[in-house]
Amino acid sequence: xxxxxxxxxxxxxxxxxxxxxxxxxxxxxxxxxxxxxxxxxxxxxxxxxxxxxxxxxxxxxxxxxxxxxxxxxxxxxxxxxxxxxxxxxxxxxxxxxxxxxxxxxxxxxxxxxxxxxxxxxxxxxxxxxxxxxxxxxxxxxxxxxxxxxxxxxxxxxxxxxxxxxxxxxxxxxxxxxxxxxxxxxxxxxxxxxxxxxxxxxxxxxxxxxxxxxxxxxxxxxxxxxxxxxxxxxxxxxxxxxxxxxxxxxxxxxxxxxxxxxxxxxxxxxxxxxxxxxxxxxxxxxxxxxxxxxxxxxxxxxxxxxxxxxxxxxxxxxxxxxxxxx
Numbered sequence: 001x002x003x004x005x006x007x008x009x010x011x012x013x014x015x016x017x018x019x020x021x022x023x024x025x026x027x028x029x030x031x032x033x034x035x036x037x038x039x040x041x042x043x044x045x046x047x048x049x050x051x052x053x054x055x056x057x058x059x060x061x062x063x064x065x066x067x068x069x070x071x072x073x074x075x076x077x078x079x080x081x082x083x084x085x086x087x088x089x090x091x092x093x094x095x096x097x098x099x100x101x102x103x104x105x106x107x108x109x110x111x112x113x114x115x116x117x118x119x120x121x122x123x124x125x126x127x128x129x130x131x132x133x134x135x136x137x138x139x140x141x142x143x144x145x146x147x148x149x150x151x152x153x154x155x156x157x158x159x160x161x162x163x164x165x166x167x168x169x170x171x172x173x174x175x176x177x178x179x180x181x182x183x184x185x186x187x188x189x190x191x192x193x194x195x196x197x198x199x200x201x202x203x204x205x206x207x208x209x210x211x212x213x214x215x216x217x218x219x220x221x222x223x224x225x226x227x228x229x230x231x232x233x234x235x236x237x238x239x240x241x242x243x244x245x246x247x248x249x250x251x252x253x254x255x256x257x258x259x260x261x262x263x264x265x266x267x268x269x270x271x272x273x274x275x276x277x278x279x280x281x282x283x284x285x286x287x288x289x290x291x292x293x294x295x296x297x298x299x300x301x302x303x304x305x306x307x308x309x310x311x312x313x314x315x316x317x318x319x320x321x322x323x324x325x
Contacts, residue, residue: 026086026265030061033255034090036075038068041187042208042291046122046253047091049285053276058269062089071161071324072096073104080114084258086265090115093253094163094313097306102314103161103324112310115256117302118270120294121277122286125226125250126167127236129210129219130202131195139223139242142202146177154180156191156203159325164188164204166313167225167249169320171204171239174246185325195219206251207233207290225249232287252294252309254302266299 033051037043047064054062067075072095079090092115101108128139136142146153157165160183172179182200184191188209194200196218204225213219214233221236225248229238239247255273257266276282277293286293296302316322 026268027058027060029087030063031058031087031089032063032065034075034079034088035064035066036068036072036079036090036092036096037066039066042124042206042251043091043093043253045208045289046286046291049282050121050273050276053279053282054272057272057275071100071104071159073100073108073110076110076115079256080110080258082258084116084261086257086261086269088258089118089269090256090258091121091253092256093251094249094309095251097254097256098309099161099163099166099313099317100324101310102317103322107324112256112303112306114259116259116261116266117296117299117306118255118257118266119273119296119299119302120252120254120305121273122291123250123252123294124206124208124289124291125224125230126164126204127207127210127214127224127233128171128202128204128222128239129195129214130222131198131200132218132220133198134201134220136222137220138237139239139244142222143175143177146175146179151178151180153177153202154182154200156182156184156195156200158188158191159183159185161317161322161324163249163251163313164206165322166316166320167204167247169322170249170316171244171247173316173319174244183325192219204249211290230290230292232290254296254306256302263299270299 033047035043035047051062067078076096082088097112101111136145155168188205195203210219214221223237223239223242224230225239274295277295283293
């Protein structure tokens, strides 16, 4: 029944957007988009492509407010505490919404239950990369090399509870590999510096962070963690075709309002966002940074998606004893 209500409201919202902006009750003032990470990261990249077009479609300014700290939890807490009136929207990701509840445990103050989902907006598939001189050019050769060097080979990650660490733990478990985890702080950048320099041989990384390093030959791409090959890296095989269909992951991004935001406003923002995401210029700008458009069928479908992602990555985090940094 709730899905039917959403579908009706989405239709109504689309009709409102098609009419004169002045006829709209919402919005009548600027809207802040809280990004729970520092400027320059994947979430900030996505937000700053979306906000100019959302502003144009909604007829009011949408602006980015970066609230970094505690693996995204500070920004999420600020968003959840905001008035549920449609003027604060949160750009969450797989870490804040699906991984943090498990790794922070009792310290996690806010979950998706405290937010009103709108839609997925983007997904940045991750990629398994290695130092350029690693004697392995694909996943089969990597597995063979790791088994011959069991317990001696290390892998880097942006943190103990990061998605990239969990992806490697999942791969290690399925492939039955013994490796040493080397966690870094400060996002993917510091870890990548050591992989490029040869201090640590491999890591899963967000494609936006490594795309130019791969294209420049400074990192070797072994496989992408996506269901299908990527248009901007067509020669790089997937983990699926390499024999590991379980290892699919990426830093998806999603928009959510504070809980109890009226469904009419949620539906209108959904309609505006999906309209923006359908624009070819927006899609191309995202692709240039290694990010693909992703859209939820309905706001309620996003809630279901987050629940499944939390269950999936939560199980990996518990099995690997992953904790918050």
